[in-house]
Amino acid sequence: MLPVVAIIGRPNVGKSTLVNRLAGGRDAIVHDQPGVTRDRTYRPGFWQDREFQVVDTGGLVFDDDTEFLPYIREQALAALTEASVAIFVVDGQAGPTDADQEIASWLRQQSVPVMIAVNKCESPELGGALAAQFWELGLGEPYPVSGIHGNGTGDLLDVVIAHLPETTPADARDEIRVAIVGRPNVGKSSLLNAFVGESRAIVSPISGTTRDAIDMQVRRGEQIYRLVDTAGIRKKKSVDYGPEFFGINRAFKAIRRADVVLLVIDAVDGATEQDQKLAGRIADEGRACVLVVNKWDAVEKDSHTVYTYDRQLLGRLYFVEWAERVYVSALTGQRVPKILDLIDQAVMQHRRRVSTSVVNEVLAEATGWHTPPTTRQGRQGRIYYGTQVSSRPPTIALFVNDPKLFGDNYRRYIERQFRQNLGFEGTPLRLLWRGKKVRDMERASANRATKV
Incomplete structure (x- = not known):
């Protein structure tokens, strides 16, 4: 250090x-x-x-x-x-x-x-x-x-x-950057303190206690995690220009820079409209995500509680339905260590690459079970092939005859098939539907480059 x-x-x-x-x-x-x-x-x-x-x-x-x-x-x-x-x-x-x-x-x-x-x-x-x-x-x-x-x-x-003593700093490239985000008073600072094992951040029932992004390194084995506690994010109309405004901007910057985002939900309040907006922002930024339901010790439970709560949570936070979920208590430490396991899993899937042959095997099976839709004029969508073009998040390009022939329902079906067959738990998966004209233009460009 x-x-x-x-x-x-x-x-x-x-x-x-x-x-x-x-x-x-x-x-x-x-x-x-x-x-x-x-x-x-x-x-x-x-x-x-x-x-x-x-x-x-x-x-x-x-x-x-x-x-x-x-x-x-x-x-x-x-x-x-x-x-x-x-x-x-x-x-x-x-x-x-x-x-x-x-x-x-x-x-x-x-x-x-x-x-x-x-x-x-x-x-x-x-x-x-x-x-x-x-x-x-x-x-x-x-x-x-x-x-x-x-x-x-x-x-x-x-x-x-x-x-200053002479030191050999740890290689920052091996760090996993984790942003802890959520509404005010959901327990983000308590969660950071539970990870670190000390009073690293001020915890208070007063809304808006944390104003700046607070970061801390945690080591488990050979892996180093940089945890960033952020200011509670309220509705935009409720925020005046000043320290809270700057703190929220720091929180959004922390999301963009993170490998994984922990979206902390108050178990007593449940998922709110503001939580929905945060989930949408995480998905738009292409960040891996773990849903952390805090204050689980304060919820009265029976044998069905967790299943009912889980369905309600996914119903509201459908933007990140692919995110793993964990029910914890930062106050007692219940299941807090499990969060690091889910972070490791989400990072691995976020950085994962799949070969073109495997992508096309999944496509062949998916289109065999459910063929692409056909218009009233008799035009049917065709998927020629697919290939992964990038990671962080995993992005797959699908080359088709006409993207307009594939409605939202069929696009969601293809994404589900990729997830069911290949996993990608904890990370967004982006599908790029590229038409025949785009494909021909790319081939022509490649041919020109080869001649030069």
Whole structure:
């Protein structure tokens, strides 16, 4: 695992802006409002020949125990516990405050080296004078930086990497990326904590607790999983521009980047209209999917409950009827380990390739049992052959005389035959119906290329 650099400071001093600068991206949500960052969020960083993880934490406030502030302090302490070095971010424009003094006193009690980054020093001429005010914090030399423009961050990183141990990072190509998505308060953060075995994400009954995408690595045997907890996704009309808007955009980005999406459903509420929309988005993005029905321990059950619930679930989430389903309790840990097995299976099917001969054997049997439809004018659809053209998701091109001759019912029948004979559990399967004109054009193009 990569060494950790923890970013600490009071609210609105520009911690997330500096994280984006140090990590070379714009993944951390930046908004002019206190309390946007709550959980600790990890971003990959690189300087000279060293790789590390930058951990953004929420703004520290010690004299207030309302709402999320105690949880934020808990997450900041957890970040310091695993960090090789901490960067204490202060506001150069505001100068040292009582809150800065309180945080500095707390940091002196921790067993981690601390660097002071005096942010908002956009002017190189004035930066030194602004930074000099912070010698009084008693944590060593303050470094003037600008998270917005990048001034001074190189000098800061030169000092930071001197405290980092040398490591050999795991090969990121072998990671399975898993996005955990769902409506607010369905238990996504509880599920992440159950995987990791620690309080990695803040769990609260207050809707909208998680605002940014929180990622964590989990290893099982030789396989590494990168789990990404995302903000709860509400109806678009209910979302105002601000932290929640940015968090939901991060969630959609996590879906696009994922190998597998865990769509978490509240067992008590059942599948809602918003869950349907999320299922449709997952299918449209071509992502593998596992349906995780959480809070199963809160449902009164008899011998028929799971079967009845399963039918109702598939009836509403028909967009992902191919997804495997698991009924869990993140609170008790019931069947949580089984989710990783289903993730492995979904990834394997999502990346699977089938030979052209096997594809055409399935087509021959399917058309033998149920011939393509015939129009009133006597025109009948014909499938000449099929071949898999890509994976992630598996995509099969079917070359036919005229795609218009194949209605939705017959297209669904062909897809069912592929699934019944070849599997593809847990992944969408795309069929491309290509007409004779398209096929002739492709052949002519190939012939021209061969002559050249």
